[in-house]
Amino acid sequence: MVITDARAARLKTFLRKEAKALGFCELAVTGSDADPQLRERLDHFVDLDRHGSMAWIAETVERRSAPRNLWPEARSVIMLAMNYGPQSEPLANLERKSSANISVYARNRDYHDLIKGKLKELAGKFASRSGGDVKVFVDTAPVMEKPLAQSAGLGWIGKHTNLVSRTQGSWLFLASIFTTVELPTDDRETDHCGSCRACLDACPTNAFPAPYQIDARRCISYLTIENKGPVPHEFRRAMGNRIYGCDDCLAACPWNKYAVASHEAKLMARDDLTSPPLADFLKLDDATFRTFFSGSPVKRIGRDRFLRNVLIAAGNSGDQSLVPECEALLGDASALVRGAAVWALSQLSEPDHMKRLQARTPAEPDDDVRAEWRMALAPAP
Known part of the structure; x- marks a missing residue:
């Protein structure tokens, strides 16, 4: 759906205003075209079996590699970020060996439910105002949120394979709205990791074969969440008291000096999940x-x-x-x-x-x- 430049600019301003009111910290737009490098990297990841038992990744490579492969009518992808920064030192509980450590993002409500409700509200208002069609996604469909967020300029994919923002650090949930409306796109973010390897060195199980590459089979988040069988013996001692997910590589990132604690009450840690x-x-x-x-x-x-x-x-x-x-x-x-x-x-x-x-x-x-x-x-x- 093609609209005038002036109307597209007004719609984008409207989106940013409404997104901020709903609690999103960032919004940017990218196109729906395929990225050849993305497909190449995804194929490499799957060919090496680094997805482990997450069979849906291999099964959805084609749809996952480009927004238009998932929805041919899509012309723009609106990427949004929501901050879930912790209220206190995220790794402090690792020293309390008789207590359980749960990843920061999982210490309260399920972010899928929280964000999807807000996303539907925003998409509904946008569809009503623009006349275009929309589809919303929050980490449950074959959408490559991190590369799309980098393309839209929300941040860059760091050496730990997660998105890093110069203004928000690493504590970000990502969501997307696909639309048939052609909106002006934002500039792609460049890499600002430099020679830093703090995230790589922080990993307890050496899950990064190289910078910007991850082997999920060695990642504690995968081992404690996606893995359905016994945890391999070689990783058990390294798990420490991490019983759901792992924040070590995120917490190590120096760009977190710009991060702020989340103001969303449903993302703030429950008292009984801080050091249970x-x-x-x-x-x-x-x-x-x-x-x-x-x-x-x-x-x-x-x-x-x-x-x-x-x-x-x-x-x-x-x-x-x-x-x-x-x-x-x-x-x-x-x-x-x-x-x-x-x-x-x-x-x-x-x-x-x-x-x-x-x-x-x-x-x-x-x-x-x-x-x-x-x-x-x-x-x-």
């Missing part, structure tokens, strides 16, 4: 888990994966008071939980105690859990 005791989470059954995390992004991984993560944190804590709760989970209905419980106890208990535990534990039907027992009982090298 591991002991409390080890007691959660499915119903209690669902109630406690109602409206939270944590809820989507389910109780079993969540307990897997909590048990790894318990094993890393050195806290002997957690042993009874871990022992109780040796008989859990979930093999994923039972296996993690074996590992946690192997880190907290003496070998003789582990042998006594196995002797009084019912015969184990699951191969992965049996393997955990074998490793737990193996003589120290």
